[in-house]
Amino acid sequence: MIYLDNNATTPVDPEVYDAVFSSLKRDIGNPSSTHAAGLHAREAIVKGRARVAELIGCAPEEIIFTSGGTESNNLAILGTALRQAKGHIITSAIEHPSVLNACRYLESLGFAVTYAPADADGIVSVDAIRKAVRRDTLLITVMHANNETGVIQPVAEIGSIAGEQGIAFHVDAAQSVGKMPFSVADTSIRLMTLVSHKFYGPKGIGALYVRKETPLKPILFGAGHEQGLRPGTENVAGIVGIGKACQIALRDMKLRVSHTRGLRDLLYSVLQEKIPGVSLNGHVSQRLPNTLNIRIPGIRALDLIERLKDSVAASAGSACHAGKDFPSAVLKAMGLSDKEALSSIRLSVGKDNTEEEAREAAGIISLAAAALGNGQ
Numbered sequence: 001m002i003y004l005d006n007n008a009t010t011p012v013d014p015e016v017y018d019a020v021f022s023s024l025k026r027d028i029g030n031p032s033s034t035h036a037a038g039l040h041a042r043e044a045i046v047k048g049r050a051r052v053a054e055l056i057g058c059a060p061e062e063i064i065f066t067s068g069g070t071e072s073n074n075l076a077i078l079g080t081a082l083r084q085a086k087g088h089i090i091t092s093a094i095e096h097p098s099v100l101n102a103c104r105y106l107e108s109l110g111f112a113v114t115y116a117p118a119d120a121d122g123i124v125s126v127d128a129i130r131k132a133v134r135r136d137t138l139l140i141t142v143m144h145a146n147n148e149t150g151v152i153q154p155v156a157e158i159g160s161i162a163g164e165q166g167i168a169f170h171v172d173a174a175q176s177v178g179k180m181p182f183s184v185a186d187t188s189i190r191l192m193t194l195v196s197h198k199f200y201g202p203k204g205i206g207a208l209y210v211r212k213e214t215p216l217k218p219i220l221f222g223a224g225h226e227q228g229l230r231p232g233t234e235n236v237a238g239i240v241g242i243g244k245a246c247q248i249a250l251r252d253m254k255l256r257v258s259h260t261r262g263l264r265d266l267l268y269s270v271l272q273e274k275i276p277g278v279s280l281n282g283h284v285s286q287r288l289p290n291t292l293n294i295r296i297p298g299i300r301a302l303d304l305i306e307r308l309k310d311s312v313a314a315s316a317g318s319a320c321h322a323g324k325d326f327p328s329a330v331l332k333a334m335g336l337s338d339k340e341a342l343s344s345i346r347l348s349v350g351k352d353n354t355e356e357e358a359r360e361a362a363g364i365i366s367l368a369a370a371a372l373g374n375g376q
């Protein structure tokens with residue numbers, strides 16, 4: 001099985017695995033306990049938090065640990081909005097469901113939400129965001145890199161709009177942190193989501209960057225953990241794991257970017273040689289180094305994924321929608337027809353893939369596509 005679904009999740013790095021395993025054995029105390037076992041577990045958290053902060057260029061106390069991207073996005077959006085009884089939020093049409101559905105929930109409570117469109121390249125319209133700003137706009141939330149196309153969004157420009165108008169700005173960086181350099185330093189970002197399992201850490205642990213003095217309400221209620229923003233006994237081994245994954249990402253970033261970009265481009269060039277009419281969805285260069293979303297004429301993506309399932313791991317749309325035969329909302333928002341969207345697949349390479357795998361996968365995919373009607 002050639003694993004080309006690294007935007008759904010990544011395999012755990014062996015160094016991370018060792019760190020998590022040791023922590024499970026070693027850090028037996030509750031980090032809130034004041035005895036030595038508790039203090040030991042607390043130290044592990046302090047170290048993990050410092051490593052996460054270092055990767056994204058913030059202070060350790062600006063990191064709030066959560067269970068992952070979904071929770072971080074909910075905390076950022078609901079925790080900002082629900083400080084008021086109503087107001088206006090700006091997001092985009094191509095966000096992850098954990099952003100879109102949090103916004104829809106706010107709409108059900110009487111908040112207003114504007115969904116800014118994306119262009120044919122998958123880039124969210126900065127102009128639409130600027131025009132959408134109202135007196136009661138309390139939050140702008142836009143992703144950094146799209147999970148399906150990998151397209152990088154103009155968060156610096158969007159952040160300037162938010163900064164000028166004094167509006168809170170949240171960025172869902174679940175897909176970019178750990179895959180490409182990205183720092184919150186010198187930006188207008190006040191809240192940012194990151195997720196361990198997208199960059200070789202364990203699943204079920206993530207973080208929300210909350211810039212100092214950013215007002216936020218908790219969405220869960222309990223004791224005072226994580227500065228009162230995320231109650232519950234901490235996932236110590238998970239925090240050790242995300243910390244290790246961040247440390248490795250920082251250490252290996254240059255290599256990771258060039259390796260994945262090289263493989264992704266090789267994969268596409270071999271696919272272009274072998275698959276008649278194949279084309280790219282999303283901006284050609286303003287894209288995560290590892291992501292390739294392609295359209296294969298004459299096939300249904302779900303049939304292709306099914307045929308490949310024991311040889312190449314890929315996905316049609318995103319993993320959250322896997323198995324459902326409806327066109328990707330992201331691709332539709334970019335102007336693709338239902339038929340084009342339903343014939344599109346996402347291939348996302350990772351640090352452990354090899355050139356040999358890229359060539360082999362391209363061969364397997366092209367044969368499967370031909371058997372399903374491509375080129376006929």
Ligand SMILES: Cc1ncc(COP(=O)(O)O)c(C=O)c1O
Pocket residue numbers: 007008067068069070071073096098143145146147172174175195197204206
């Ligand atoms: C852009 C984006 N945001 C948020 C999430 C949610 O992360 P998790 O599934 O870890 O909650 C994902 C995961 O697919 C994602 O791609």
